[in-house]
Amino acid sequence: MGEVIRLGEAIFIGTFSHPESARYVGNTQTCEGCHLDAGRLAGAAPMWAAWVAYPAFRTKNQRVNTIAERIQGCFTYSMNAPASTVGHAPEAESDTLVALQSYIHWVATGAPTGDSGMPGRGYPTLDPTPQGFDPDRGAGVYQTVCAVCHGNDGQGTWVRGELLFPPLWGAKSYNWGAGMHRIDTAAAYIRHNMPLGPATRLNDQDAWDVAAFINAQERPQDPRFNGDLAETTRLYHASRYDYYGKRSGPDGRPLGDDPAKR
Ligand code: HEC
Ligand code: HEC
Structure with missing residues (x-):
């Protein structure tokens, strides 16, 4: 065992x-x-x-x-x-x-079977802010706080064949069906856990903005993609915390529409 x-x-x-x-x-x-x-x-x-x-x-x-x-x-x-x-x-x-x-x-040794609400479960929800979230503001936060580890291009950092910091978008990141592609989920995760290390935490606004920035980049296709971007968007990406199919990526094509990443 x-x-x-x-x-x-x-x-x-x-x-x-x-x-x-x-x-x-x-x-x-x-x-x-x-x-x-x-x-x-x-x-x-x-x-x-x-x-x-x-x-x-x-x-x-x-x-x-x-x-x-x-x-x-x-x-x-x-x-x-x-x-x-x-x-x-x-x-x-x-x-x-x-x-x-x-x-x-x-x-989970000793944890109470059937307790679906143990304190600490999931990522603590982050309340919306009056300013909402904005990828353009988030780009500034990213460059200032995150790029040192995750790279200017978001592709992570390798040192001597070892991946020290994971990529946050692109072909080697989580795909469009993952929970982390949702802006509210990423904001909650980031607010409580990033930048890694005990030194500093972002404020709520910066966490929302940088989560929006990361999830406004391209990433691998949603495995549930059925060939029709509009329909896949309607079926699985209706949330307002989700840019898939609704916003243009850095290459000008709608997010989720990059044929190379299908
Ligand atoms: C890119 C980020 C990411 C990676 C990598 C990832 N997960 Fe998750 N996982 C999530 C998110 C987001 C949730 C949903 C959390 C929530 O409900 O608040 C989740 C939820 C879960 C849950 C359910 C948690 C709960 O309380 O209901 C389990 C179990 C889990 N993951 C296991 C794994 C395992 C095992 C791996 C590796 C094979 C893995 N995850 C890799 C993001 C990730
Ligand atoms: C000091 C280095 C460092 C800094 C700065 C940093 N991160 Fe991370 N980040 C990491 C490491 C390491 C992991 C993986 C955690 C692990 O394996 O323990 C990670 C994981 C993540 C993940 C989980 C998703 C994935 O693909 O694994 C996200 C999202 C993320 N970071 C976003 C950010 C954002 C946004 C910032 C800026 C606010 C940031 N990080 C700053 C080191 C860093």
């Missing part, structure tokens, strides 16, 4: 490069990139709070999901599994999903 738990932890931290899980990952993300401190940090969607809350109904796919399906969801969207070697998320019985679940179960 200990061996499998340790394997799960290693996969969680090194998902895109770990020999067991790399074939299911179509970008250069790790689970830890969004679920900080190996999935243990309160306010960064920690795994101990998730474990006890599943099975649960999800509006995203309109049915009851087990924890395995919820993890598969993060593979399909956040890890862009459709662009991976295998082309899809790991099967429920695969070594990768068994190890991840074993690790998550262990992290």
Whole structure:
């Protein structure tokens, strides 16, 4: 059991490069990139709070999901599994999903089964500000605070073959179906967790603006794209916190419409 738990932890931290899980990952993300401190940090969607809350109904796919399906969801969207070697998320019985679940179960030792509201679960919601959010203002915040780690071009930073800071947009980032592409979700994550390190936190306004900036860039296609941008937008991207299909990207084409990224 200990061996499998340790394997799960290693996969969680090194998902895109770990020999067991790399074939299911179509970008250069790790689970830890969004679920900080190996999935243990309160306010960064920690795994101990998730474990006890599943099975649960999800509006995203309109049915009851087990924890395995919820993890598969993060593979399909956040890890862009459709662009991976295998082309899809790991099967429920695969070594990768068994190890991840074993690790998550262990992290949740002692947590109350069925408690779907443990304090620290998810990313704490960020209240809207009177000024709303604006990618142009966010571009300034990005250059001042974030580019030092994530790069001027948002493509992350590699040092001697090791990815130190993940890309935030483009082909190696989360795709248009991932939770993080929503401006409200990204703003909440960023407000509480970025810039990494204890030094400083952004104010609410800057968090909203920089989240809008990141999610106004191109990224891999939504796996649910059905060939029709307007319809895919209507079906899955109706939220006002979502620029997919509604705003032009840096290349002047509507976001989600870049044929090279389908
Ligand atoms: C690009 C960011 C990102 C990456 C990478 C990512 N996730 Fe997630 N994950 C999210 C977001 C956003 C949510 C939704 C959080 C919320 O509900 O507030 C989420 C939710 C979850 C949940 C449910 C949490 C809950 O409380 O209901 C689990 C379990 C999970 N992720 C596991 C994983 C695993 C395992 C991996 C790696 C294979 C992974 N995630 C990679 C962004 C990511
Ligand atoms: C000191 C370096 C540093 C700075 C500055 C920084 N980040 Fe990060 N960021 C990271 C690291 C490292 C991770 C991955 C976390 C991990 O693996 O523990 C990350 C992860 C993220 C993620 C999760 C999504 C993904 O693709 O993994 C987002 C979104 C993000 N950062 C946005 C920002 C924004 C916006 C700013 C500026 C306000 C910022 N970051 C500043 C280091 C930094």
